[in-house]
Amino acid sequence: MKIKTKLHVTLVTGAVLAAACGSSSKTTTATTVASSATSAAAGAAAGPAPAAITVGTLYAGTGSFAVSSLPEYEGIKFWVHEVDASGGAYVKAYNKKIPIKLVSYNDQSSTSTAGTLYTQLITQNHVNILMSDFGSVLTAPAVTIAKENKQLLFDVSGTGTTFFQASNNDPYIVLTSLPVSSIWPQPAVAFMKSVGIKNVAIIYGANDFDQAQANTYKQGLAAEGINVSFFQSVPTATTSYTTLIQEVAAKKPDAFLELGYEANDIAFLKQLHSSGTKFPYVFTVFPGQNHSQVEAAVGASGLAYTYTYGAPPALVHNSPSVGLGLSSFTTAFESYASKTHINFEDIAGYNAGLVVQQALANAASLSQTDLRAGVLSQSGKFSTLIGPFSMNAQGAQTGFPLPVAQLLPASSGSATKVTIVWPKSKATGTAVYPAP
Amino acid sequence: MLLEFALIGGVLTGMYYGFLAVGLNLVFGVLRFVNLAHGSVVVLGSYLTWELSNTWHLNPLLAGLIAFPPSLVLGAVIFYAVTPRLSRSADPEMLSLILFFGIAQAIEAITTIVFTSNRRALPGSTLGASSVSILGQRYPFYWVLGAAIAVPVFGAIYIYLYRTRLGLATRAVMSSPDDAASVGIDVKRVSAICLGVGLFLAASAGSLSIFIRGGTDPAQGIAVTTFAFTVIVIGGLGNPISSIAGGVVLGCAYNLAQAYAPSWSGVIPYGLLLAVMLIRPSGLFGSQVRVA
Amino acid sequence: MLRDDETLVGEIPGTASKDRVTQLFRNRSFVGDAAVALVLIGVFAFGRSFEANTLLLVNLMVYMILAQGINVSYGFTGYLPFGFVGFFGAGAYGMAVSTSKFHVGAYPGLVAGVVVSVVVALILSPLLRLRGSYFAIASLAAAEALVLLVSNPSAQGITNGAYGANLSSVFNPGASYVSTVVALGLVTAAVVWLKHSPFGLALRAIKADRSSAAMSGINVVRVRTFAWVISAAMAGLGGACYAWVISVFYPGDVFSLTTSVFAIIFALFGGIGTVVGPIVGTVVLYGIYNAIGITVPQYFQLIYGLLIVVIVLFVPRGLASLGASVFGRMSR
Amino acid sequence: MIPQEQSSTAVAAGPASTAVRLLEVRSVSVMFGTFMALDDVSVNLDGGRALGLVGPNGSGKTTLINVVTGLVAAKRGKVLFDREDVSGRAPHRLAHLGINRTFQIPKPFTGLTVRQNVEVAARYGKGRRSVEEILALTRLDRVGSRSSEELTAAEQKKLDLARALSTAPRLLCVDELGAGLSVSELDEVALMLRDVSERWGIALLVVEHLMGFLERVTEDVVVLNAGQVIFEGSLVDALRQPNVIQVFLGG
Incomplete structure (x- = not known):
């Protein structure tokens, strides 16, 4: 192909x-040559069952998103491997199992290339299922293309709030593996209230992902009567925080939140550690999602006692109604991908596959609108290794809540462990607040 | 208090910025073109540092010394392979710029192939101390280290330029290659050496850059080059020693922006570059336009 | 300011315009260039019937437009703007803001895109005082500053800041495709005109020697600025069309330095100062990029980098010059 | 600006009844950094007349032409053309007014053909002269379709002249046109200059080292040394002046 x-x-x-x-x-x-390809019919419900369900996706082999995109892609490939090993995915429209076939291209982290390739997947490969690349930036070009071609976009991790506004009137998108970024902070706000934080400083990257979270924090904290004394954006390319840290330190906040991409978080945590300044509560986004890499860069002492969003593998939902549980996933995936450290992106890719599987198992036909109806019908009805699945009418994910985790020093002292501390029902340890 | 922190921090980081940029200025002074591969070599130096520290468990700053022989060889190879053809062309200055852009792309690609595009960073603890107290405020150790290394580096460049025969020849070539040739200076040899030294300075600056910039990835090259170019434009093009002054101005401006208008801090290097170029193209500390 | 004894575009003394046209058509190279333009429009006008991936065609056209913009700026006046993508982004945002904030229609939006990029070009025109590499890097700084401006939260009321642009209100795949074809046609026609008009001669004269050009009565500053504005307008038009086609984008997408780099390499590879060069350069290199770049991108970047070195050293005037010399030898 | 007493004035005046003062350089000084290239120089030239400008290297001859044609700004003093102050005006404006020049090292528009070189100047210079006539006059008609960088040095000099002429100048500054030409080429170019000057009434300001060439074009000279006028008058007289001889032989 x-x-x-x-x-x-x-x-x-x-x-x-x-x-x-x-x-x-x-x-x-x-x-x-071209016209012969165009004539192939796509996703027809009637007629004989197709030999395979084609799933198309993109990944970033190089460039700024490669670090996150490649593991997510591994997760998707693993899902295809698992499904095909079991004889295929059950397709309700034909009442039988049909194998999955994956078509993928490398967009090199370039949005214009991604645009061309999404079109390629839809118009040339005529994929039954379209899955986007990692993150909002590389998902953005797919949004209009999918809508234009009336193809449902399974958005894996593009949590940008703008994709799911009701005013878009876009019935061709569903978010599979993460909640929309605007609801990420909800558990964290509750936790901050519970430990009695009164005064918060927030710096965030000037991009969709971080800005949406920052604004939710601001509103959520205000609603709880918590004062946000410092609220500033920095350009996404910023890797220098020392002076900012000094400025925030002067305001003596109880909590200091830095919302960035992975490179921002690493630079921030390193510089915070080097500055010799301490805050009772420091929060960053990525240590919970990509713990091993952040820890290698920052060092365990720089990470110790900071907070983050808790996600699998630290967050355990061991008896999901759909797909593998965390421990069996870990064993199977590690042998499949010959990796030792799995991170959240691996799981997100696998989880996206599980959602696709639910769509196929519940859609009346392979038409894109039926597929979407199939997904939406399952909202609140199943759970995966990330947690309970829930979706609103705009296709935004509202399930899979991200609890609060703290990076507590492991017994050896040279490493930290992601420990879920909030909500209590999921907690695997007790929060140390204020940080020593 | 914040102002004081921003200014002292600006001076400390600024001295390092001068070090980061001085190689670019040396090459510009002697060869009369902007080495667009400068930033890619800085990144390469950072990766070398990471490998040394992580794989071989050596002091990361050793990378700055190890880079010397390969840099000189690379400089000579590029110089002798490229300049004879370029100098015969219609527009050598622009073509050199484009050519070195191509070299930058190739270096970036090789870096990606060898080291993957994963971001690499080293914990500050690799260097030993984590912070240093100056006048009652604490500054990151690598800021102080960057400044402390920049001083002898500029001292060495000064001694080279003003106290050695080769340095005299270098200054002669900087002021006029034709005149230098007419008094028997081997302009090509001097130029090849300077290109090598310029690349070496870039690579060795890279070993601290992985700390000061919070990490490195292959795609950073062009941003580093632009940043370094801003430093040397502010300081004065073609006068290597003035780079340290350019660095300090940029360091202070950036730190002040971070302190008082963080969301605009990213615009500082670019805005300053444009302003200096349009208002005072010879740089804040550069000599006046040379008399013919 | 324009005195009555000055015009921007020189006139042929004592020649009626009709003779002028006849004269042009007797010029074999003009006929060739015009034919190239027409064939190009034809190919893309019917492109969708043989290529279902319209976005591929759009990208191809957009890169041709940008490469021609570089051609006008560098090929005709000798200024190489590394930050050329700034105008592309300005055009895209002109389109986005005018249609989504001020609710003008798509076509006025395209015009707004061009206007915004022209305004940016005029604001940046003092940069033209800078020489060669200074100018190249200064323009890069300007483009980087522009994207930070657009995505800054304080610009959110106008540009929607970091949340990016959404043109779903005017989204129209058919019309935006046709507009891109028309835009490519206009841009190509403008280059044909530049190459064969007295104005184009004046530009090349300035590039060859400023003071001789001034002594020939050419208002160097004005002519150069005008060319700069034309070049920016081309990029702005390309950006506006691209924005319309793609409809959802973030600031970083339309101000990506890679776009500048591609356009420059395509133009140089094909051959600057010609009509056909940037077109051929784009088709060949973007074609190779799509064929192999996607599967082995890091090797592709290596090939790209080395290709630039080879072009600069061995074919500084691009493929078109090779083609011309081969053709010349054959016809002799 | 008060004219200083020691300012020297050179006049190439024809019969007072017919000549009109075309160019008046009044007490011009030019500085390059700390170097004084022209020091209070005044030169006058009447319409249709020719004036030689001689002096050793670095005496400021070319700088004076650069000031007159607008390429270099004077620090002090004025340039009047047709009694109008044109100091500091852009070169293309001066070209439109009727001031033009050739360059010591010819600067053809490379990449353009010889005909296109002349066409550009004809169109933008508002000379309204026929390109073909100029090409024929400067004997470049046979190489009209050649690219200008392929020309011989002598042809490039003629091309410079052709381009200047096509803007229909009333004042033509000629900067060392003779240098590097063979004897027969010198004759040809000198005749050409005399011819166009008489035919179109063009005033000439001629910088020249070769006295043989100069005397075929004009009798009146101004001698410059170290940025100052040291003699004005006829060429024959100039060569009898001890200080002029000293400048040329001893300097």
Whole structure:
């Protein structure tokens, strides 16, 4: 499939070149090749069952998103592997199991390339299921393309709030593996109230993901009567926080939240540690999602006693109604991907596959609208290793809550352990507040 | 108090910024083009540092010394392979710029292939201490270390330029390659050495950059080059020693912005670059336009 | 300010415009260039019937537009703006803000995109005082400053800041595609005009020697600024069309430095100062990018980097110059 | 600005009845950094007349032409053209007024053909002169379709002249046109200059080292040394002046 597509693209560009040079013979050849691909019908419910359900997705092999995108892609591949090993996914429309076939391209973290490739997946590969690449930035180009082509977009981790506004009137998107970023802070706000935090400082990156969280914090904290004494954005490319930390220290807040991407969080935590300044509660986003890498960069002493969003593998839902539980996933995935440290993105990719599986198992036909109805019908009805699945009418994920975790020193002292401390029902340890 | 912190911090980081940029200025002074691969070499130096520290458990700052021989060789190879053809072309200055952009892309690609695109960072504890107290406030140890290393580096460059024969030849080539050639200076040899030394300074600055910039990844190159270019434009193009002054101005401006208008701090280097170029192209500390 | 004894575009003394047209059509290279433009429009106008991935075609067209913009700026006047993508982004945001905040229609939105990029070009025109590499890097700084401006939370009321742009209110795949084809047509026609008009000659004269050009009566500053504005307008139009097609984007997407880099390499590879060069350069390199770049991107970047080195050293005037010399030898 | 007493004035005046004062350089000084390139220089030239500008290297001849044609700004003093103060005006404006020049090292528009080189100047210079006529006059018609960088040095000099002429100047500054030409080429170019000057009534300001060339074009000279006028009058007289001889032989 891949090779054919490449050949196809080459031929078409060749055709344009040939045309530009005034030759006409090559154009005809390319036209024939192309039209044969166009005529294939997509996702028809009637007629015989397809030999395979094609799932198309993109991943970033290089560039700024590669670090997060590659594990997520591994997770998706693992899901395909698992499903096919069990004889395929159950498809309600044909009342039988059908194997899954994965088509994927590398967008190199470039949104314009991603745009072309999403179109490629829809118009040339005619995939039954379209899954987006990691994060809001690389999902954004897929949103309009999916809507234009009336193709349902399974948005894996693009939590940007703008995708799910009711005013968009977009019935072609569902968010599979993370809640929309605007609801991430909810458990954390409750926790901060419970330990009696009165005064909070927030710095956040000027991007969709972080800004949405920051604004939710601001509103949520205000609603709880907690004072936000410092609220500032920094450009996303910022890796220098020392002076800011000094400025915040002067305000003596109980809590200091830094909402950034992974590179921001690493730089922030390192510089906070080097500054010699202490806060009772320090919160960053990524240590909970990619603990091993953040710890390697920051060092255990820099991470100790800071807080983050708790996510699997630290967060354990061991008896999900759908898919593998965390411990069996860990064993199976580690042997499949020959990895030793799994992180949240691996799980997010796998989880997206589970949601797709639910869509197939509950949709009346393979049409994109039926698939969406299939997903929505299951809102509140199943849980996976991330937690209970829940979705609103705009396709935004409202389940999979992210609890509060603290990075407590492990017994050896040279490492930290992500420990869930809130809500109590999920807690695997007790919070140490204020941090020593 | 915050002002004081921002200014002292600005001076400390600024001296390091001068070190980060001085190689670019040396190359510009001698070869008359902007080495767009400068930032990519800085990044390469950072990766070397990471490998040394993580794989070989050596002091990360050793990378700054190890880089010397390969940098000189690389400088000579690039110089002798490229300049003869370029100098015969219609627009050598622009073509050099584009050419070194190509070299930067190639270095970035090789860095990605060898080290993957994963971001690498080293905990501050690798350097020993974590913070230092100056006038009652605590500053990150690597800020102080950066400044402390920048001083001897600039001292060495000063001695090289003003106290050695090769340095005299270098200054002659900087002021006029034709005149230098006419008094028997081997302009090509001096240029090749300076390109090598410039690359070495970039690579060795990279070993601290992984701490001061909070980590490194292959795609940072062009941003580092622009930043370094801002430093040398402020200081004065073609006058390596003035780079330290340019660094301090930029360091202070950036730190003040971080303290009082953090959301605009990212604009500082670019805004300052544009302002200096349009208002005082010779730089704040550069010599006046040379008399013909 | 324009005195009555000055015009921007020189006139041929004592020649009626009709003769002028006849004269142009006798010029074989003009006919060739015009034919290229027409074929190009034809290919893309009917492109959707043989290529279902319209976004691929749109990207191809957008890069051709940008490469032609670089061509005007560097090929005709000798200024190489590394931050050329700034105008592209300005055009995209002109389109986005005018349609989603001020609720103008899509076509006025395209015009607004061009206007915004032209305004940015005029604001930045003092940069034209800078020489060669200074100018190249200064323009890069300007583009970087622009994206920080657009995405800053205090600009959110206008640009929607970091949350990005959403043009779903005017989203129209068919019309936006056709507009891109028309935009490419206009841009190509403008380059054909530049190459064959006295104005284009004046630009090339300035590039060859400023003081001789001034002594020939050319208002160097004004002519150069005008060319700079044309080049920016091209990028702005490309950006506005792209914004319309893609409809949902973040500031970083339309101000990505990679876009500048691609456009510059495509133009240089094909050959600057010609009509056909940037087109061929884009088709070949973007074609290769799509064919192999997607599967082995890091090797592709390596190939790209080395390719630039080879172009600069061995074919500084691009493929078009190679083609011309081969063609010249054959016809002899 | 009060004219200083020691300012020297050179006049190439024709019969008072017909000549009109075309160019008046009044007490011009030019500084390059701390170097005084021109020190209080005044030169006058009447319409249709020719004036030679001689002096050793670095005496300020080319700088004076640069001031007159607007490429260099004077620190003090004025340039009047047709009794109008044109100091500090942009070169293209001066070209439109009728001031033009050739360059010591010819600067053709590389990449353009010889004909296009002249066309640009004809169109933008508002000369309204026929390109073909200029090409024929400067004997470049046979190489009209060649690229300008392919020309010989002598042809490039003629191209410079052709370009200047096509803007229909009333004052033409000629900067060392003779340098590097063979004897026969010198003759040809000198004749050409005389011819166009008489035919179109162009005033000439001629910088020249080669006295043989100069005497075929004009009799009147101004001698510059170290940025100051040291002699004005006829060429024959100049060569009898001890201080002029000393400057040329001893300097």
